[in-house]
Amino acid sequence: MSAGETDVRPEEIQAAAIAGLLEGARHVAVGMVSPIPGTGALLANERSGGGTRVSILGSKKTTFWTNGGSELFDLAGRGRLDAFFLSGGQIDGGANVNLVGVGDYPEAKVRWSGSFGSAYLYFVVPRVILFRWEHTRRTLVEKVDFVSAPGTSEPGVHRPGGPIALITNLCLFDFQREAGRFRLKSLHPGVTLEEVRDNTGFDFDLPEHLAETPTPDADTLSLIRGPVARRIADVYPVFARQVFGIEPAAA
Amino acid sequence: MTVQHLADAASLAALVPSGARIGVTKGEQTDVPMAMALELVRRGVTDLDLVTIPTCAFPASGMMLDILVGAGCVRSVETSGVSMSELGAAPRFSAAVKAGTLKVVDATCPAVYAALQAGAKGQPFTALRGLIGSDLMAHRDDWAVVANPFEADDPVALLKAINPDVTLFHAPMADRHGNVWIGRNRDLLTLAHASDMTLVTVERIVDGDLMEDETLAPAVIPNFYVTALAEAPGACWPQQADGTTDLDAVRAYMSAARTEEGFRDWLAAHVFARPEAAE
Structure with missing residues (x-):
């Protein structure tokens, strides 16, 4: 690692890892309040010379729809969305996602915002990338309290889509659809396997060779800190200020 | 069918009975019917069943839903998401769910759209x-x-299918015939088709006929679907006509609404003590 790369921020490593999962995708959509996935998707867009189209929900400037809010789901149902991102208040070892709350539903000890498009997009989008920036036993649990969207489906249920990976502040997991289980893929720099085990509430498999999540090279960093940062600042100004120290361009 | 041209948001809100099923859109564009919602609070309407198309998870729409819930106007919320987006959770909504005083009918966005489209077509x-x-x-x-x-x-x-009794929204403009221009915000068109009544505040009323302009007409809700409207600039506050949201106003609300007492104080200052001239 060169001296210049020692100040690489965790968000940049995570975004670069996400971009790696998006190679070859024609169309990637980013949901609400997802700045790091948005950064990764825009990096994939820059690297592909625009070949990977990115739609960031929440603004008409960053989406192309003319048929209202249902257009995203309609185009996904027609197979025109290759990748999407989901998070959850809880995610379990079977990749079930809970966006509703903690407790015995409909009672709630904690109420979250709701399931958004998860219970549909998880079924029809081929590459769903799960993300959670608090990797603890509170968030990565053995079994979710409420299934907003199931990680796998019974045989016979129409399911061209589903989870391919889970990225956290500690590591990157692959999801094995046949087995319905996560397999650790790489540890972020400075993180140990023991730390991941201690903070994960579910069992997961280990790969033959456990890698370190790559630190972005100089070219990737200059893309992230240049055009990607400027574009993300328009959508997520608070994030861009914190991570890249830049302000949105004047309108 | 003739569109009623009313004086203000209060006159529109007066047409909404307690117990109505109310449709509102997600608030991505300047469509949040805040002025009408605050009039419902002022009137003390109760037992509303809110249907969000498909969420109220932008700062202004989340705030509007939160106020209606906190003020006791709402019996149930059918939604795929309620929050103030990047600013955080909706405080009175969260408190009501935890207290068990609000029924939440949890949905997912495309299911709401699909059911609304069925309703708009008159199908079961x-x-x-x-x-x-x-x-x-x-x-x-x-x-x-x-x-x-x-x-x-x-x-x-x-x-x-979903068929709301009443749809409430704010739009950029209407003409004197009651045709309402909605830009690319086509959820409003579907919602008006599916609802029995549609009540609209608009930023401005323009001369001429929006239906006669071929570039504008595809983004118009024809007056056939509009029950009543009023010219009420700023009725989407804290959204602003330029498409931005006054986030400081939302933050101030969220800070006050962390407690029931703070929420009551906020209502007293912003709803019950608001001078008539400011409406």
Whole structure:
């Protein structure tokens, strides 16, 4: 690692890892309040010379729809969305996602915002990338309290889509659809396997060779800190200020 | 059918009875009917069943829903998401769910759209992929799984149509005939088709006929679907006509509404003590 790369921020490593999962995708959509996935998707867009189209929900400037809010789901149902991102208040070892709350539903000890498009997009989008920036036993649990969207489906249920990976502040997991289980893929720099085990509430498999999540090279960093940062600042100004120290361009 | 041209948001809100099923859109564009919502609070309307198309998870729309819930106007919320987006959770909504005083009918965005589209077409239900195996499905008696009659071994979800009694929204402009221009915000068109009544505040009323301009007409809700409207600039506050949101106003609300007492103080200052001239 060169001296210049020692100040690489965790968000940049995570975004670069996400971009790696998006190679070859024609169309990637980013949901609400997802700045790091948005950064990764825009990096994939820059690297592909625009070949990977990115739609960031929440603004008409960053989406192309003319048929209202249902257009995203309609185009996904027609197979025109290759990748999407989901998070959850809880995610379990079977990749079930809970966006509703903690407790015995409909009672709630904690109420979250709701399931958004998860219970549909998880079924029809081929590459769903799960993300959670608090990797603890509170968030990565053995079994979710409420299934907003199931990680796998019974045989016979129409399911061209589903989870391919889970990225956290500690590591990157692959999801094995046949087995319905996560397999650790790489540890972020400075993180140990023991730390991941201690903070994960579910069992997961280990790969033959456990890698370190790559630190972005100089070219990737200059893309992230240049055009990607400027574009993300328009959508997520608070994030861009914190991570890249830049302000949105004047309108 | 003649569109009623009313004086203000209060006159529109007066047409909404307690117990009505109310449709509102997600607030991505300048469509949040805050002025009408605050008039419902002022009137003390109760037992509303809110249907969000498909969420109220932008700062202004989340705030509007939160105020209606906190003020006791709402019996149930059918939604795929309620929050103030990047600013955080909706405080009175969260408190009401925890206290068990609000019924939440949890949905997922494309199911709301599909059911609303069925309602707009006057059909009883529609089919949708996904959903099967989720706990959303398990708690909805208006969703069902059936065998696809056209394919073997293909279970598929059916959703009962959504037809709100009343739709409320704010729009950029209308003409004197009651045609309402909505830009690319086509959720409003579907919602007006599906609803029995549509009440609209507009930023401005323009001369001429919006239906006669071929570049504008495709983005117009024809007056046939509009029950009543009023010219009420700024009625989407804290959204602003330029498409931005006054986030400081939302933050101030969220800070006050962290407690029931703070919320009551906020209502006293912003709803009950608001001078008539400011409306």
